[in-house]
Amino acid sequence: MDRVAKLASQKAVVIFSKSSCCMCHATNGLFYEQGMSPAIYELDEDPKGKEMEWALMRLGCNPSVPAVFIGGKFVITPSLPFT
Template structure:
């Protein structure tokens, strides 16, 4: 069995005795750990870029928009119900777009996730592949087009 110890100067021992313990690991610095975790998060996306304007304009000017990748099975899952309903959807394939990564970052900022597909109806984010499939199966998707 291994034991990790931390050497303290005698002045630190007095200070440590006065501080309430951080249960159950009093020697871990959770504030520092939080700073490291924060540094790993994605940077804030600049919503004034041409990619952000493209996303906003595309969503605003089309009834149905699907941001997708050609090889993604969830994207295929999201597109199929619209084909079955004979609804024209504007599909933006990000893997074939030189600005695809930046567009995906903008979508992450708008919707809270970078995953694809990102499906919008009437300017509103509806969900991803399993959400669209579930809506189709329950009849909720069809109500948007009646």
């Protein structure tokens, strides 16, 4: 949990993501389209990614990604739309 909090506070906008997640890709793209440069941490490419994923879930992220932090504060985990 400490690692997530530390990373989340290092930049104005931080997104915890997975490279294989289409919702993550869309969320990341939305920030780039607005001219922002968020820090993006791909949990499936990080050696401690599983630990960070569990920490995000303990924060209430369900699903765990994408998890967006602004100013070090957890803001949103977009949910999948109902079809």
